[in-house]
Amino acid sequence: ALTRRVTCPDGINTVTNAACCDLFAVRDDIQENLFDGGICGEDVHESLRLTFHDAIGISPAIAATGVFGGGGADGSIIIFESIETNFHANLGTDEIVNAQIPIIARHNITPGDFIQFAGAVGLSNCPGAPQLEFLLGRPPATQPAPDLTVPEPFDTVDTILARFADAGNFTAPQVVWLLSSHTIAAADLVDPTIPGTPFDSTPELFDTQFFIETQLVGTLFPGTAGNQGEVESPLAGEIRLQSDFELARDNRTACEWQSFVNDQSKLQSKFQQGMARLAVLGQDTTQMIDCSDVIPVPAAPNSTAHFPAGLSNADVQQACTTAAFPTLPSDPGPATTVARVPPA
Numbered sequence: 001a002l003t004r005r006v007t008c009p010d011g012i013n014t015v016t017n018a019a020c021c022d023l024f025a026v027r028d029d030i031q032e033n034l035f036d037g038g039i040c041g042e043d044v045h046e047s048l049r050l051t052f053h054d055a056i057g058i059s060p061a062i063a064a065t066g067v068f069g070g071g072g073a074d075g076s077i078i079i080f081e082s083i084e085t086n087f088h089a090n091l092g093t094d095e096i097v098n099a100q101i102p103i104i105a106r107h108n109i110t111p112g113d114f115i116q117f118a119g120a121v122g123l124s125n126c127p128g129a130p131q132l133e134f135l136l137g138r139p140p141a142t143q144p145a146p147d148l149t150v151p152e153p154f155d156t157v158d159t160i161l162a163r164f165a166d167a168g169n170f171t172a173p174q175v176v177w178l179l180s181s182h183t184i185a186a187a188d189l190v191d192p193t194i195p196g197t198p199f200d201s202t203p204e205l206f207d208t209q210f211f212i213e214t215q216l217v218g219t220l221f222p223g224t225a226g227n228q229g230e231v232e233s234p235l236a237g238e239i240r241l242q243s244d245f246e247l248a249r250d251n252r253t254a255c256e257w258q259s260f261v262n263d264q265s266k267l268q269s270k271f272q273q274g275m276a277r278l279a280v281l282g283q284d285t286t287q288m289i290d291c292s293d294v295i296p297v298p299a300a301p302n303s304t305a306h307f308p309a310g311l312s313n314a315d316v317q318q319a320c321t322t323a324a325f326p327t328l329p330s331d332p333g334p335a336t337t338v339a340r341v342p343p344a
């Protein structure tokens, strides 16, 4: 079917709904002043993390007890930042919140819309990423989310799956889809002695390396031992969350986890689907406008699935019992050491 497009007042951009035209200026401001001209770095990673920490702040189970259960993707983590950024699971989000606030102030956009919009625009800077859907129209939050809605890396798989099921009826495979985000991610506070330590060897690429590398035998701590929520990783300079380790090996999630290895198109389509639901938790989508055409189309993936140098299929801790781990080449050369993501 043909979709009619309208030309925006700028005379350049076209959209399907004229209400989306104002977003081009927001997009340009974000790219220029938040994402350093359009790179997939720390501010993009933190902006994507913020989409999750705002959206997951909703609990029908808490609401059923007669207490406010949170409004989901409503911008409460910015509007009530002095409360929510102090929740333990949100520590570190104050930096990206404080970077986003002045940009929001320059435009006519709610914090809830801005958080999801910035995450989608930012993700587009990462080669291999999908173009995310963006719906406009989240009213400002009126109350902060309750504490303890955001999963912690030391939570059990039972707790994590129950939390996602409560927040948005997410199934175990859908939780795996959303963890694809950790392919462009690093930790600052899990081991505070090594801020910016990535979860895979390619934190600037939205590729399947995260799913490969989390399945390898852990042999070392990249910094100090004994941190809550951390387990041994397979590579110098790489950090592994206990939750990612367990999700990669639990019988409810292991086969879905492995299914992403070397399947870039599944990675893209499932992350897009998962984010489309996450981004509107708590919202009435019948009142929202589809402005997805303002989100840039990401660059194609520019790498292929591989084992880091020094590792091979022999290092895989097989967890899925119904399918073999794909056979992949190993990078040549001395054992891979992963560089830290520079601070914003």
Ligand code: HEM
Residues within 6 Å of the ligand: 042, 045, 046, 048, 049, 052, 092, 151, 152, 153, 154, 160, 178, 179, 181, 182, 184, 185, 186, 187, 188, 189, 190, 191, 241, 243
């Ligand atoms: C079981 C669920 C999850 C747990 C336990 C978890 C935990 C964590 C932890 C501990 C960090 C490191 C924070 C730091 O020390 O700086 C992190 C980073 C990150 N998380 Fe998650 N996460 C989960 C799910 C998600 C989801 C669903 C998304 C997005 C859709 C997401 C996106 C990110 C991103 C992009 C980063 C990197 C931030 C940066 O590099 O600055 N996470 N996560």
Ligand SMILES: [Ca+2]
Residues within 6 Å of the ligand: 183, 184, 200, 201, 202, 203, 204, 205, 206, 207, 208, 209, 210
């Ligand atoms: Ca990656």
Ligand SMILES: [Mn+2]
Residues within 6 Å of the ligand: 042, 045, 046, 186, 187, 188, 196
């Ligand atoms: Mn960070």
